[in-house]
Amino acid sequence: xxxxxxxxxxxxxxxxxxxxxxxxxxxxxxxxxxxxxxxxxxxxxxxxxxxxxxxxxxxxxxxxxxxxxxxxxxxxxxxxxxxxxxxxxxxxxxxxxxxxxxxxxxxxxxxxxxxxxxxxxxxxxxxxxxxxxxxxxxxxxxxxxxxxxxxxxxxxxxxxxxxxxxxxxxxxxxxxxxxxxxxxxxxxxxxxxxxxxxxxxxxxxxxxxxxxxxxxxxxxxxxxxxxxxxxxxxxxxxxxxxxxxxxxxxxxxxxxxxxxxxxxxxxxxxxxxxxxxxxxxxxxxxxxxxxxxxxxxxxxxxxxxxxxxxxxxxxxxxxxxxxxxxxxxxxxxxxxxxxxxxxxxxxxxxxxxxxxxxxxxxxxxxxxxxxxxxxxxxxxxxxxxxxxxxxxxxxxxxxxxxxxxxxxxxxxxxxx
Amino acid sequence: xxxxxxxxxxxxxxxxxxxxxxxxxxxxxxxxxxxxxxxxxxxxxxxxxxxxxxxxxxxxxxxxxxxxxxxxxxxxxxxxxxxxxxxxxxxxxxxxxxxxxxxxxxxxxxxxxxxxxxxxxxxxxxxxxxxxxxxxxxxxxxxxxxxxxxxxxxxxxxxxxxxxxxxxxxxxxxxxxxxxxxxxxxxxxxxxxxxxxxxxxxxxxxxxxxxxxxxxxxxxxxxxxxxxxxxxxxxxxxxxxxxxxxxxxxxxxxxxxxxxxxxxxxxxxxxxxxxxxxxxxxxxxxxxxxxxxxxxxxxxxxxxxxxxxxxxxxxxxxxxxxxxxxxxxxxxxxxxxxxxxxxxxxxxxxxxxxxxxxxxxxxxxxxxxxxxxxxxxxxxxxxxxxxxxxxxxxxxxxxxxxxxxxxxxxxxxxxx
Numbered sequence: 001x002x003x004x005x006x007x008x009x010x011x012x013x014x015x016x017x018x019x020x021x022x023x024x025x026x027x028x029x030x031x032x033x034x035x036x037x038x039x040x041x042x043x044x045x046x047x048x049x050x051x052x053x054x055x056x057x058x059x060x061x062x063x064x065x066x067x068x069x070x071x072x073x074x075x076x077x078x079x080x081x082x083x084x085x086x087x088x089x090x091x092x093x094x095x096x097x098x099x100x101x102x103x104x105x106x107x108x109x110x111x112x113x114x115x116x117x118x119x120x121x122x123x124x125x126x127x128x129x130x131x132x133x134x135x136x137x138x139x140x141x142x143x144x145x146x147x148x149x150x151x152x153x154x155x156x157x158x159x160x161x162x163x164x165x166x167x168x169x170x171x172x173x174x175x176x177x178x179x180x181x182x183x184x185x186x187x188x189x190x191x192x193x194x195x196x197x198x199x200x201x202x203x204x205x206x207x208x209x210x211x212x213x214x215x216x217x218x219x220x221x222x223x224x225x226x227x228x229x230x231x232x233x234x235x236x237x238x239x240x241x242x243x244x245x246x247x248x249x250x251x252x253x254x255x256x257x258x259x260x261x262x263x264x265x266x267x268x269x270x271x272x273x274x275x276x277x278x279x280x281x282x283x284x285x286x287x288x289x290x291x292x293x294x295x296x297x298x299x300x301x302x303x304x305x306x307x308x309x310x311x312x313x314x315x316x317x318x319x320x321x322x323x324x325x326x327x328x329x330x331x332x333x334x335x336x337x338x339x340x341x342x343x344x345x346x347x348x349x350x351x352x353x354x355x356x357x358x359x360x361x362x363x364x365x366x367x368x369x370x371x372x373x374x375x376x377x378x379x380x381x382x383x384x385x386x387x388x389x390x391x392x393x394x395x396x397x398x399x400x401x402x403x404x405x406x407x408x409x410x411x412x413x414x415x416x
Numbered sequence: 417x418x419x420x421x422x423x424x425x426x427x428x429x430x431x432x433x434x435x436x437x438x439x440x441x442x443x444x445x446x447x448x449x450x451x452x453x454x455x456x457x458x459x460x461x462x463x464x465x466x467x468x469x470x471x472x473x474x475x476x477x478x479x480x481x482x483x484x485x486x487x488x489x490x491x492x493x494x495x496x497x498x499x500x501x502x503x504x505x506x507x508x509x510x511x512x513x514x515x516x517x518x519x520x521x522x523x524x525x526x527x528x529x530x531x532x533x534x535x536x537x538x539x540x541x542x543x544x545x546x547x548x549x550x551x552x553x554x555x556x557x558x559x560x561x562x563x564x565x566x567x568x569x570x571x572x573x574x575x576x577x578x579x580x581x582x583x584x585x586x587x588x589x590x591x592x593x594x595x596x597x598x599x600x601x602x603x604x605x606x607x608x609x610x611x612x613x614x615x616x617x618x619x620x621x622x623x624x625x626x627x628x629x630x631x632x633x634x635x636x637x638x639x640x641x642x643x644x645x646x647x648x649x650x651x652x653x654x655x656x657x658x659x660x661x662x663x664x665x666x667x668x669x670x671x672x673x674x675x676x677x678x679x680x681x682x683x684x685x686x687x688x689x690x691x692x693x694x695x696x697x698x699x700x701x702x703x704x705x706x707x708x709x710x711x712x713x714x715x716x717x718x719x720x721x722x723x724x725x726x727x728x729x730x731x732x733x734x735x736x737x738x739x740x741x742x743x744x745x746x747x748x749x750x751x752x753x754x755x756x757x758x759x760x761x762x763x764x765x766x767x768x769x770x771x772x773x774x775x776x777x778x779x780x781x782x783x784x785x786x787x788x789x790x791x792x793x794x795x796x797x798x799x800x801x802x803x804x805x806x807x808x809x810x811x812x813x814x815x816x817x818x819x820x821x822x823x824x825x826x827x828x829x830x831x832x
Contacts, residue, residue, distance in 0.1 A: 170827065301753045301820050323754055324743040337717045337808055338739055341757035342829055392753055392821030404717050405808030411586065413758060415831030
């Protein structure tokens, strides 16, 4: 607990005379043998990564793996020992507060670190996460998605799509790629005019409106973020689609009715593994005999908890599952038949590249809207995500499924 | 045991005076109340299927579910009670021996039965199967694949491909569809000239030769069927590909060397679940850092043992897994990253339709080559398989994977 409190006040442990300005190079006291031992211990955990490490008084450890791509500078003792204590949490805490500074390119550094990580051993999927009940889900979603539509408008695409885009070629614009993604989802679901779609977790409503507009379906779209639902309803009215797209401010657990297609893009990450059986029952309760489903989610090659800093600062309650976990706990209990799986992780890396570029351009506005610490946290989150998808630390899966035995399935699957 | 012995001699239990001709309508004795009770009990197990049931003396039970699509006639008491005792095994035994006769279309009847089956509850994957060690594997394979190349030539395509084909449109020929399948596999693997491929379970060598001929790769292809290996080596010599395609008569466990692509089409079914970890280690040992892999196999939506008659008469040691089982025991332990999954079950139903048609045409030759019982067993196996894929009782999965973190993966996946 002491470590955590110290980290929350990044320069407190350095020395009172150093003041409260975390950006100063040195906090005024010389590093000790213990400090240097700690730095060497940190370096040993990522020994194969070409990174230089430095302390507040100018002491440096050269890269142990060739020419360094960047330097990690600890600006005070609490940041240093915070990393030793819990590197996964406190790298983010230190970067966000300014007590850890990166000299060089953040993305390159993060990719180098991810590449050194050996794959995590599998852990029981239920051990390290508590259930997200409806109230917890609401708080978790509020934490992230109710930051204000103006904030997201600064760096998302025109349609406000906050999930992995699909780039037919790497050089199309983010706007084009988000439209291509929505179209790909519709084609994978084989939507026909007049069909009924349920969308669980609809963001600002882009996909629901796209499906109604381009494919002539009716949509009931669920979301527990008030800010997003208000925005989406307004768009439906403006586009004259309010009679065909209903935005419901409610939890996915309360989805009722029947549908020909069940779609969820970027929500499973927030459901949490203990509630996968609930999601499976919701789909089973709503999908018609000839129905198709599509789940689009961030996943992993092997089971592992999400980075604790991301869970603390960015996505409380979030979890990125393996395909096996989703099949075992969502689809298999109801004998849904998997038709098609596509891994789009390089498309998510590209999406994040666009978001980061726009976020960087809007840097001053973000800092004004919130503060510098918030901006740094989000820069780290976006760069860390891009690095994770580039290095294969994270995956992006689209899974298409149908009722067992249904022959209302495509003869040939769709492609980009 | 008594039941089994009786079944092996189908008419013995009826009455000595009935002779040994199973095709006679009646075995000469009247059905009792017990026989009729047994028949009603059988009907109750498939009550929602539109099927008529009949006994040897003309007694009939009308369909309990609308107009009957076919009649199942028990020609003697042992066939009747064999079904009660173990329907999954003894339907096949009775049909094969002639003691159970189908009046109407066999395929339609089988589809009706499959549709009535509720999904099997999941069972522990290791409970109902013993490991196929190398000797058992050889015996199992010999049982099926060493029936003689002349037999398979009667009803397979020109290239002797004995796995699910890929029909770009449902009306292309089987020959075209098998070539399209081989090409699809090569494109999914992104084969480049000069790359090294290992194929585990190569049948008569069609895919190995296709890859070398059309994609310029070198192939080491493994198979434990002597008849198939001899045939394949001969083809390689005839085509002038013997320097680039090596056919090795050995078990997949003994695969050595390094490859850029690991491919296995229709072998996983014979590996058996207890040996999945072994297969995973073999792939891990052989695949290069930028390597890709493809597994093509018959699977299921939910865990269940293969039909016991199929295991007894057609495929000893075979098992059709769920995706979850393959991921859990083959891919995840080595952090292989799943890139792409496609379910081609309707293509397997279409493939089987072609095989059945050709098998039917070659009926007299099959009966001459073996005997009538063998021909009936194979007719049932082919019709049962077609019905299983049509009704979604079985699936056909192609899974593409790569090393964790490898970016030598396609930007856009291939399609038909």
